[in-house]
Amino acid sequence: MCLQLDPVEADIDPAAIEETRTALQQQLEDAQRIQQSDEAHLQTIQERSQQLSFAVTSLRRELDAQTRDAVAPRFDAIAEASSRVASLKASIDAITQLRESWARVRTIDADIRSLKADRRQVNKDIKEKSEQLKASQTLVGDLSTEFSRLLTSWNLPWVETAVIDRDSYLPVVNGRPFETLQASGGGIATSVNLAYSLTLLAFGLDHSDVLVPSLLVIDSPRKAFGNNASDRQRAAEIYSRFRTLADAYGERLQLIIADNDPPPITSGSFGKVEFDYENPMVPGVDHPGPDQVTRIESQSDS
Template sequence: MARDFFCERLVLTSDGEVREIDLAHPVVCVVGPIDTGKTTLADCIKYALGLRVAWREVPGERLQTVTLFVRIEGMRIGLRRSLVRDVSNVELLDSNGGGVEEILDVEPKPDSDRRVVGEVLLDLLGLGEMFAPPSAVALLGSGARLTFEQLYAMCYLTQDVVDGTESVRGKANTTQSYRTVVELLLGLTDGPMRVLTARRDELSRTLSELRRQAETINAFLSGSAADLETELARSHDEEHAALQRLEEFKGRMRAATAHADPLRRRVQEAEQVLERYRRAVTDGEHTLGRLQQKVKELIHQRDNGPGRCSPCPVCCADLTLRPVPEGDCPLCLSELDPSVLAHALHAAQDALAAAERQLTEQVKAHSEAQTAWEQARIELDARTREEISPLAAQIELLAAAHATARTRTTMLERELEPHRRLAELHRSVQAAEDELKGVREEIRTRKNLLAGRQTTLGEFEEHFTELAGSVGLPGDPGARLNHSSLLPQVRAGNLTKVGHGVRCAINVVYRMAFLSYALVTGATDLPSFLVIDSPRKNVGYGDDDQELVGRLYTHFLDHIAGVRSGGALRARPHQIIIVDNDLPQLPKRLLDQMHTIELTRDNPLVP
């Protein structure tokens, strides 16, 4: 049934002033000259609901905050939104105390855990599951989500839309989303059907993509997959056999190497001994040379006496001319003792003889170590030549054979991969086709369950044509419903085939039909709320236009009030806000139904 959506109060703050507008009436008419704020009032309602607004220049500069108190399905809430601070959120207010209960985001934010105002409004209307079923959203993401903005476009006939043609659906709605919204509101579809339809569309797209990929791969394939599989199996066998042979010889190599390890250790030990004796011989030769030089110097000193010492080792003075007595030391001028020099010479000659004997022994040991090392090396080389080298050569050949087999296997696998991918695609296509078949069967079953709702569409179309006929459109254009787009059309085609005033009247009647059908039958989930901006101005001011707009207002208000031919009044909650320059001549009974807000240039909406 129709959803209760009723604006009760609008509070505007601007430049330190506060203005409160009473909207708590079923029919509200806002009238006044151009640029007094009529459309701005409708924009303020829209802005407080978290929707986008293209502000007119002056009100947009003066306004600071907009607060709307609204009743939704019996729950009263307040919505406050700033124009000068953070415009990306809306404050949810307690309608009694006016305190802030929650901060709502205007649009979804990836890094925010706050709720979105449009989703809160849909939930309050009981339409959240219908407009954004979780399973469909999870399946198709945002493509399956209808928003509050698209629903509100059904409740707000803007000034540019009221003069339009197919744009009657509103800028928030695409052709597809508008049709979906109408079908949901009239019950021609439901949440489960949307999920099934989303899955069907997703499967259809997936099938198309899989078939395209399969055709692309198939166009470049040559040869038989079975032949390639046979060749690949043979190549795998060859590779496996080569690998087994290679591992066998590697094992034999490890065994032969282990058998030769004692010889290697013997060679290493001999090398260490040889190196040790080599260093000892080198050190002995160095010691022997040093001692030989010392003996030579002492013999020369014994035979020729001590040589003069100059310059002085302390002060570097020239001592060559200093007189040195015979038999005295040229350095300290002390008397020399020949026996001390003879003793030093004898000691140096003994040390030299000992060094010669030790060097002879070291040379002999080095020669023996050299012989031992060479013998060990000869034995190791013989073992390597007889056992290890043939195995190494065979391993090299086997490694080459295995690499060749592996390369061939890799090439065959690469050549076979597109065939396998194609086979996988065929399996995926078959699975998708089977699932799509099942989904289509479920859709047919669901359509049968919803088949009775087609009666609703027929009733709604009849209701619309009846209202259009009762208005008395000039020339009897034959207003009817386009079953493809669910938009209004005329006998000659789309609305561009008729004049400006008739086009405007048909658009108003079309929206009136939705609301009055909801109020009279309760067979729709449309919110019982409608804003129409400037119908009189858009119809025109000629005599015929005046008569047409008078009939339009009369029938509109009669139907909205629930007055039918039988005179039975339907007490369903509803609200209509009409914005226009002025009102046509209307009967008193209709004027009494209205709450009129008159704006003037001296008393505009936003001071």
């Protein structure tokens, strides 16, 4: 095999070969014994393994048999508890939603109570205002009566009915509203305005809850009337009303009348100031000069 020449027979030592053969044979026998010992040991171990496997299987079966009655119910209880937990969570979610709904309900209920309180207060206010309105309507009725009495006392041929409107509190004469009477101008408008203003003045002085000024300024009350006997008589009646007011209320009122002619009647209640080009101002009131005053129309424009 190694391509070397075989040794010469003379070079071979039979004793050495025999010794080597014997040693190898001894080694083979030792190996066989070790193999047999190992196989026996392996067999023993396999048998032991089988025995242990059988024991484990037996113990497992015994454990299953012993724990079947104890563990299985707990598994059922755990499953039932899990189901119960899920149900309770669902209930909690439902209750949470209900709680939010009840919170809204409580808010709505509070709003309802507040609205009811407001409604009670409004009803109370309506009742009070209704009572005040009734009282005011009574006052308006009294004012209407006084206005009608004064206007008809002047013996105006065109006066048939004279009242104060309960909604606008303005004069209505012969069914014609105040705006129409004003538009007509002349003696009709002047007479109605005079009667209305004088009635309001006296009514405010007689009734403290009627808030009207106690000052009345009348400009040219006779300008719209004629100058015949009936007109002069009517002017005298108007000035008689002025005197009656002055005598009745004294310093409680201030009545200023600007007229082109002297009063048609005499009275110690009147104070007279005459103006002309030489004396255009109220006595005792100095004029500050043309550069120190502003015309009323200029103030209105600004």
